[in-house]
Amino acid sequence: MITLVLPRLVSFEGAGRRSGAMVERNAATLRSAYWLVMLAGFIEPVLYLFSIGIGVGALVGDLTLPDGRVVEYATFVAPAMLAASAMSGALSETTFNFFGKMKFMRLYDGILATPVRPIEIALGELAWAMIRGNLYAAAFLVVMVVMDLTTAGAAVLAFFAAALVGFAFGGIGMAVSTFMRSWQDFDLLSSAQFALFLFSGTFVPAQDYPPVLRWVVEVTPLYRSVDLIRSITLGGAGWVQVLDVLYLLAVFAVGLTVAGRRMERQLCK
Amino acid sequence: MTLIHARGLVKRFGDFTAVDGIDVDVERGEAFGFLGPNGAGKSSTMRMIGCVSPPTDGVLRILDLDPRTDGPRIRARLGVCPQLDNLDIELTVRENLTTYARFFGIPRRVARSRADELLEFVQLTERADSKVEPLSGGMKRRLTIARAMVNEPDIVLLDEPTTGLDPQARHLVWERLFRLKQQGVTLVLTTHYMDEAEQLCDRLVVMDGGRIVAEGSPRALIERYSTREVVELRFHGESQDVFADKLAGLGERVEVLPDRILLYVSDGDAAVAEVHRRSLEPASVLVRRSSLEDVFLHLTGRTLVD
Numbered sequence: 001m002i003t004l005v006l007p008r009l010v011s012f013e014g015a016g017r018r019s020g021a022m023v024e025r026n027a028a029t030l031r032s033a034y035w036l037v038m039l040a041g042f043i044e045p046v047l048y049l050f051s052i053g054i055g056v057g058a059l060v061g062d063l064t065l066p067d068g069r070v071v072e073y074a075t076f077v078a079p080a081m082l083a084a085s086a087m088s089g090a091l092s093e094t095t096f097n098f099f100g101k102m103k104f105m106r107l108y109d110g111i112l113a114t115p116v117r118p119i120e121i122a123l124g125e126l127a128w129a130m131i132r133g134n135l136y137a138a139a140f141l142v143v144m145v146v147m148d149l150t151t152a153g154a155a156v157l158a159f160f161a162a163a164l165v166g167f168a169f170g171g172i173g174m175a176v177s178t179f180m181r182s183w184q185d186f187d188l189l190s191s192a193q194f195a196l197f198l199f200s201g202t203f204v205p206a207q208d209y210p211p212v213l214r215w216v217v218e219v220t221p222l223y224r225s226v227d228l229i230r231s232i233t234l235g236g237a238g239w240v241q242v243l244d245v246l247y248l249l250a251v252f253a254v255g256l257t258v259a260g261r262r263m264e265r266q267l268c269k
Numbered sequence: 270m271t272l273i274h275a276r277g278l279v280k281r282f283g284d285f286t287a288v289d290g291i292d293v294d295v296e297r298g299e300a301f302g303f304l305g306p307n308g309a310g311k312s313s314t315m316r317m318i319g320c321v322s323p324p325t326d327g328v329l330r331i332l333d334l335d336p337r338t339d340g341p342r343i344r345a346r347l348g349v350c351p352q353l354d355n356l357d358i359e360l361t362v363r364e365n366l367t368t369y370a371r372f373f374g375i376p377r378r379v380a381r382s383r384a385d386e387l388l389e390f391v392q393l394t395e396r397a398d399s400k401v402e403p404l405s406g407g408m409k410r411r412l413t414i415a416r417a418m419v420n421e422p423d424i425v426l427l428d429e430p431t432t433g434l435d436p437q438a439r440h441l442v443w444e445r446l447f448r449l450k451q452q453g454v455t456l457v458l459t460t461h462y463m464d465e466a467e468q469l470c471d472r473l474v475v476m477d478g479g480r481i482v483a484e485g486s487p488r489a490l491i492e493r494y495s496t497r498e499v500v501e502l503r504f505h506g507e508s509q510d511v512f513a514d515k516l517a518g519l520g521e522r523v524e525v526l527p528d529r530i531l532l533y534v535s536d537g538d539a540a541v542a543e544v545h546r547r548s549l550e551p552a553s554v555l556v557r558r559s560s561l562e563d564v565f566l567h568l569t570g571r572t573l574v575d
Contacts, residue, residue, distance in 0.1 A: 014341070014374065021371040028368050029359040106355040112321050113349040114372035114420075115341035268321050269282065 015123070018116045022124025023131070025111075038132065041092070042139050045085035049143070052203065053077040066207050071234065078149045079230040080202035082140050082158065086165040087222055088193065089133035094173030095189060098125055099180055108267055118267060119260030126170045126256065130163060133170075137162035150233035158232045165225040168248040171255020172221065178262035196222040221251055270297045272424055272455055273318060277327035280313045287313040289479035290327065295424075300456040302466045302473035304561075306569050309476040311459035312352060315428050318457065319349050332423060345373060348417030352428040352459075354409045356401045362412055363388065363397040366419050373420040380419070387415040391445060407438025414445065425449065427458040431465060443468055463561035477569040487561050494567050495559040496521050498537035502530045502544065502551040515547055533559070 057073030064070050101107040108121055141155040141162075150158065176189060200206075200222035206214050217223050228244035231237040273295035280288040288310040295301045303311040316322035317329060320340040329336055331343050357365050363384050370380035388394045391411035396404065404412065410430065417425055430446065431439040446469055450456055460466055466473055467487045475483040475490070483490055500520075504512050513525045520534030534540040537556030544551065 017374055018372065021368075021374075024371055025357070025360075025368045028364055029357075105358060106353070107357060109351065110355040110357070110369070110416075111372055113319060113344060113347070113351070114369070115345045115374075116372050117341060268323070269316075 014115070015117075015120050018120045019124035019127060021116065022111070022121055023128045026125075026128045038135070041085070041089055041132070042136050044088075045081040045136070045140050046143055048081050048084075049074065049078055053081070063205070065234070066205065067236065069234075069236075074147070075149050075234065076205075076230070077203060078144050078147075079158065079233040080200070080226045082137060082144070082162055082233075083165055083222060083225040083229045084197050084200075084202060085136050085140060086133050086162040087169045087196070087225065089136045090129050090166040090168075090170040091173045091189075091193060093129035093132055094125065094170045095177050095180075095186060098174055099177045099183075099186075101125075102177070102263070102267070108263070112267055118263035119256070122174055122256055122259045122263060126167065126174065129170045129173075130166050133166035134159070134163050137166070144233065154233050154235065158229050161225075161229045161232055164245065164248050164252075165229070168221055168225070168251040168255070171252040171259065173255075174259035175255040175262070178259055178266065196220055201226050221248065224248060271295070272297055272332055273301075273457065274330040275328065278314070278317065278324055278329055279326035280310070280317060280322065281325045286479055288317070291474075291476070291479075291481050293474065293481075295455065295457055297423075297455055298453050300450050300458070300469050300471045302470035303457075303459040303476055304461065304463075304466050304473050304565060305459075305476035306461060309569075310479040311476055312428055314476075315426055315457070315459055319347060319426055320344050345420065346423045348420065348422035348425040350410075350413050350417045350425065350427045350430055352432065354413050356409060356412060356416070358401050361398050361400055362393055362404070365401060365412060366416055369416050370419045375420065383419060383421075387418055390418075390448075391415040392441070405438070407434050407441065410434060410438070410442060411445065414442070418449075422454070424455045424457060427456065429459055429461070431460070431462065439465075463565055467561050475565060475568050482568050483564070490564045491559050491561060494564040496533040497535045497559060498540075499557055499559050499563060500532040500534060500537050500540050500544075501553075501555040501557070502532065503528065503553045504530070504549075505552050512549065515549055516544070519543060533563070 053074035057077070060073045062070050063073055063076050065076075108118075111121060112118065137159055141150075141159055144150050145152050145155050180186065199217055200220055201217060202222075206217045206223060209217060224244045224247045228241050228248070231241050271294050273293060275291060275293040277290045277292065278288060279286065279290050291310075291314065293314075303314060305311050313322065317324050317336070318331060320331070320336040320343050323337060332346055334343050336343055357368065360368060366384035366387055367377070367380045370383065371377070375383070385394075388397055391414060393408060393412060393415070396408065401409065401412070414427070414430070417427075427446070431442050434442065443465070446456060450469070456469065458469065470487060472486050473484070473490070474481045483494060485493065502512075502516075503509075509525055509527065509530050512530060513523060516523050516530060516532065520532045520540055522533040524531040524533070532540050541554055541556060544554075
C-alpha cells in the first residue's frame, strides 16, 4: 500500500532530507519542560498496568484465552497498555501540537516558502511523533520484561509492532486534525480515544461481547493493534496478525495521504 | 534575463477574482514594485510568484521554470518576506535562521556562519540568543528579511515590508533593502506606501481590482498621470465647494476635497499668483512637487476600499 500510494505524492529525491529538516526543527525546540511531558507519557501506562493489571487482576484471577491457555490478568492487560500508549503518544503529537503549529503558530506557512512540500511536512511531523512514541514503547517493554510479563525476544518484536501502531495512529491524528475547526473539536477526539481505550479488547477479551458489538470492536484500529501486540507478547501469532499488519499499514497510508492533500489545499490556496 | 514572466495571469477563489489577467516581466537586478490599495490583488500575485498558490489561468514562468511542476526547484532560489511575520516563536533568533537554512538543505556549518553574517547585516547580533516574542515589530521584520536571505536567493519577494513599522524602523529596513539592491539582488515588493515605491523601485505597476492600471518608473508615472507641481489650498468656511468655481481653468485639473482644494499645475508659484489675482484669500497655501501618491489616488480613486 505504501509503495503504491507514496511515490505518486512524493518524489523521493530530497524528500527524505526535507522531512528530516522538519524533525530537526522540532528537536531544536526541545527544552527542559518537554522532558516532564515525556515522563508523564511514560508513567501513564505503567500506572494502568499496576492499578488494573495487578490491582484488579488480583480480584479477577487468571484468564482463559480463546485458544484454551490460562494466563495471569496482568499478562493479558500489559500488551493492551502498550498498544494504547503507542496510540496516545502518536495522537498527542499529531493532533494538539500539529493543529497548533498549522493554525495558530502559522509555522508551516513559513516552511512552505522553502522547497519543502506539505506531504514532506506531514511525514516529518509523523517521524517526530514516532520518535516520542517509540521511546515510551521501549521503556514500557523493559518494564514488562522485568516483571516477567513477556520474554526479551518477544519484546523486541513487540517494539516494532508498537512502532507500526504509532505510525497508523499518527496518520489518523494528522488527517483528523486537518478537519478540526477549533480547539473544542478536540474534545470529541478525546472522547473517541477514551472509548477506544476502554473497549478495544484492552481489559476484557472481545470474544465476551455480544456478536454485533464484537464485530464493531474488531474493526477499530486499536483492537487490531492490541491483537497484534498481544499475540506477540503472549506467543501464538498467526495469519490473523498478517491481517493486523496490513490493516495498520493501510490506515497509515490513507491517513498520511489525506493529511498531505488537505494541508496542501488549506495552506497553498 | 527575465526572471519573472506572466501573461494573462489569473487567480480566482470561488466566484471572486483576485487577479484578473495581468502581464508582468521582471528583469535580473531590478527592483520591481506592485503598488495598489488593499484588495488590489498584490498579495495573491506574490503568492503565485512564491509558488505557494497555483495560478487559475494564464502563463507564469519564474527563473524559466513552471511553478505548477517545478515548485520546489523555484522556491529553492526564492527568498520570501511575507506580509505577516511567521517566525518560529519556539526558537531563538539565531535558530530561526539556522533551522530555516536546513529546509533548503544547507549544511549545518554553512548555516551557522551565514546566520552570523545575516544577523550582522540586519543589526540583530546582540539579540541572537533571544526568543522571537520580545522583539519589536521592526526587529521581527528585519529577522524575517534575514531569513529570506538565508539561501542566497536570486529573487527576494517582499510583501508590504514596512507596513506597521515606526519611521525609524522603516528607514532602517529601506536602507537594508537598498543595500541588497546594490548587491544586485532582484527585489519584488508590494506596497501601498508611495514614498517606499519611490525610494526603492526602478519600475512598478499600479494594480486596482485585480488589474494593472499603469506601469513604468516612478518618475515616468508621475509625468504621465500627474502634473509637475501641486498647489494645496485651504479656505476658511464650511465648504470648499464654493471656491471651486472661482478656481476653474487653473492648471490641468482641480480636485475638491472636504478639507482642501488641489490644483494640478506645471508652475505652482504662477498658479498661486493667479489665485490672488482672482481676489481669493486662502487660509493656507502649499506648493509641492507632484508625488506617486497623486498618481496613485488619481488612478485608483479616493474611495476607501477594504
